[in-house]
Every structure is written in structure tokens, then in C-alpha cells.
Amino acid sequence: MAPLWVLKLVFSTVKINTGKTEGRYAVVLPWNQDLTSKLTLIVFDQALRQVEVLKYAFTEATRQMVQNEKNYLERLQDDAESKIIVPEVKNWIENDAYCCLVQDFYFGSYVENLTSNLYTFFDKLNTSDIRCLNEHPYILNKMPVIAQRLKDFECTQLLDEISKLFEQYKRTRFQVATMHSDFSTTNTVHTSDDKFVIIDWEDAEDEGINIDIPFFKFRRQLYEKGWWEIRNAEGFLVVFHYIWFMVNKGNREMLQKFRIDRGVFSS
Structure with a gap:
């Protein structure tokens, strides 16, 4: 994936200064989503010590999609033998207005060839x-x-x-x-x-x-x-x-x- 400094240059970056999120930033990823129904953020601090992906869903259809992902992430296991990682659910928030799935962000490059x-x-x-x-x-x-x-x-x-x-x-x-x-x-x-x-x-x-x-x-x-x-x-x-x-x-x-x-x- 692109380095975070590149994402910060290309996409909207919002500084968060409320409660426990003091001094953290969020990059809004615009692709494949309507901001009124689904929103994906990369949230990080200045030192990049903690980087997370947050998926927000606001409609019934998008909430079902994000809930579905949560269910599979909780069920599927990493495969140490083949060096495969399935992201862990770090947090799950659900209320009348939205649901939010929190995962770790993984630094690396996209895979071009199957191994x-x-x-x-x-x-x-x-x-x-x-x-x-x-x-x-x-x-x-x-x-x-x-x-x-x-x-x-x-x-x-x-x-x-x-x-x-x-x-x-x-x-x-x-x-x-x-x-x-x-x-x-x-x-x-x-x-x-x-x-x-x-x-x-x-x-x-x-x-x-x-x-x-x-x-x-x-x-x-x-x-x-x-x-x-x-x-x-x-x-x-x-x-x-x-x-x-x-x-x-x-x-x-x-x-x-x-x-x-x-x-x-x-x-």
C-alpha cells in the first residue's frame, strides 16, 4: 500500500483532537464508497506508532457488508505455516446511527503475482x-x-x-x-x-x-x-x-x- 505521507498529500486529512484521540489524524479514502452510506478512514498519530483502519457504515446495506466482514475476520484464522494473516478485529462499535469496524493497518506492497x-x-x-x-x-x-x-x-x-x-x-x-x-x-x-x-x-x-x-x-x-x-x-x-x-x-x-x-x- 502507499506510504501514509503519500496518502496525506493526495487525500483529505483531518486532525482529531477530542478525548483519547488527541493528536491523531485521519485520511479519508474516497474510492468505492458514498460518504453518506460508507466511509473508510486510516487513523494514525504523527509518529505512526498506532495506525488503524476504521470502516463506518450508515445504511442497512452497507452495515450488513461491514458486519459480514467482522464475522469472517473473527472466524478465520491466520495460517502461520503459509505466512497468511487475516486482520484482527480490534474494536466493534454499533448503535442506531452507524456501525464501525476497527482493524490494524498493514504496511507493505500490493501483491502482483500469486505465490x-x-x-x-x-x-x-x-x-x-x-x-x-x-x-x-x-x-x-x-x-x-x-x-x-x-x-x-x-x-x-x-x-x-x-x-x-x-x-x-x-x-x-x-x-x-x-x-x-x-x-x-x-x-x-x-x-x-x-x-x-x-x-x-x-x-x-x-x-x-x-x-x-x-x-x-x-x-x-x-x-x-x-x-x-x-x-x-x-x-x-x-x-x-x-x-x-x-x-x-x-x-x-x-x-x-x-x-x-x-x-x-x-x-
């Missing part, structure tokens, strides 16, 4: 339950919602192509897995002591599918090249999941840009 220990960590989240896609809870929970929302957003070409690909791969079997659901370069921090911190568990789910690692590769290629060739069921699933991600966020503008043409997805 074997990341594969090992996600393999351990798989269950022994293996099902065809047309019987898989991940698909059954999401397909009706995607179909309806794509109709509402007039994304008929995208819906037609997704339906055809599902028919092609519906007999392929995948494990049911605990899923991070937004595993990407910016959600993985490599620390100076060679550990890997997996952050942002807001979209995690138990009845997921074991595609976190392929989804990481998909996101990186899509960012670098703008397209993804669907060669197999796994390649279809990462596209399906990205569409679900945008549907779940209500991102009509992005969904209307998506195309699948001759097995190639583009955005």
Missing part, C-alpha cells in the same frame, strides 16, 4: 462438497438475481451469452467453498517480514465456489488488457462472478459496457 502459499490458504477453504454447476448453491443463489437485474438494465446480449455459457458448462463439478469473493491485487498486502495479509472480507460467503485464485488472475488481465477469453468452465465462472459483483453493487453503467463476443469477455 504458492496463497494457493495453499485458499485450498484450505474448500469443503468436500462437490456439485455440478446446475446444482451448486453459488449458482442457484445468484443466477435468478443476475437474470432479473440484467433484464432491468436492458443488458440482453450479456444475459443471452451468460445463459448459453451456463448451458455449456452446467454439468461441470466444483467444490463448495468459503469464498473471499473480491480477491485481487489491491486486497492482498505483502509485508516487509514476508507475510501476506488478505483484507476486505465484506463480500465473503460460505456457499461460494473455489475460484478466488482464478478470479485474481482474471481481474489482473482485465485491468491490463481489457478482455478475457472464456476457454473452460472456470473461465466462465470468473466472468459470471464479475457480473454478479457489479449486479450486487448496482453498477448499471459498468454492466452496460460488458460484452461477450465469440467467447471473449470485454469491458
Whole structure:
């Protein structure tokens, strides 16, 4: 992640001088949030002795997301053998106006390339339950919602192509897995002591599918090249999941840009 002095130059910085927070500062992170519904702060003192991430949520939908992350952070364990860290819940505040999740901030760099220990960590989240896609809870929970929302957003070409690909791969079997659901370069921090911190568990789910690692590769290629060739069921699933991600966020503008043409997805 960027050094804090860079964040202070780029983003709004607020000095806090109330009660126990005397002499502390807060950097407001603006991406992927509406400040009236969700707000993420990095709070620190001048000497950077104590640096924390605070996630505030104000609406029912965003409160559910932050509560979901809290639940997974409390349940999942660090994996010392593979040097994987899951952030600890430092504090949890909940009242009628908002909820707030407090975690440590981790200094390090974003992970550009997958390492074997990341594969090992996600393999351990798989269950022994293996099902065809047309019987898989991940698909059954999401397909009706995607179909309806794509109709509402007039994304008929995208819906037609997704339906055809599902028919092609519906007999392929995948494990049911605990899923991070937004595993990407910016959600993985490599620390100076060679550990890997997996952050942002807001979209995690138990009845997921074991595609976190392929989804990481998909996101990186899509960012670098703008397209993804669907060669197999796994390649279809990462596209399906990205569409679900945008549907779940209500991102009509992005969904209307998506195309699948001759097995190639583009955005």
C-alpha cells in the first residue's frame, strides 16, 4: 500500500483532537464508497506508532457488508505455516446511527503475482462438497438475481451469452467453498517480514465456489488488457462472478459496457 505521507498529500486529512484521540489524524479514502452510506478512514498519530483502519457504515446495506466482514475476520484464522494473516478485529462499535469496524493497518506492497502459499490458504477453504454447476448453491443463489437485474438494465446480449455459457458448462463439478469473493491485487498486502495479509472480507460467503485464485488472475488481465477469453468452465465462472459483483453493487453503467463476443469477455 502507499506510504501514509503519500496518502496525506493526495487525500483529505483531518486532525482529531477530542478525548483519547488527541493528536491523531485521519485520511479519508474516497474510492468505492458514498460518504453518506460508507466511509473508510486510516487513523494514525504523527509518529505512526498506532495506525488503524476504521470502516463506518450508515445504511442497512452497507452495515450488513461491514458486519459480514467482522464475522469472517473473527472466524478465520491466520495460517502461520503459509505466512497468511487475516486482520484482527480490534474494536466493534454499533448503535442506531452507524456501525464501525476497527482493524490494524498493514504496511507493505500490493501483491502482483500469486505465490504458492496463497494457493495453499485458499485450498484450505474448500469443503468436500462437490456439485455440478446446475446444482451448486453459488449458482442457484445468484443466477435468478443476475437474470432479473440484467433484464432491468436492458443488458440482453450479456444475459443471452451468460445463459448459453451456463448451458455449456452446467454439468461441470466444483467444490463448495468459503469464498473471499473480491480477491485481487489491491486486497492482498505483502509485508516487509514476508507475510501476506488478505483484507476486505465484506463480500465473503460460505456457499461460494473455489475460484478466488482464478478470479485474481482474471481481474489482473482485465485491468491490463481489457478482455478475457472464456476457454473452460472456470473461465466462465470468473466472468459470471464479475457480473454478479457489479449486479450486487448496482453498477448499471459498468454492466452496460460488458460484452461477450465469440467467447471473449470485454469491458
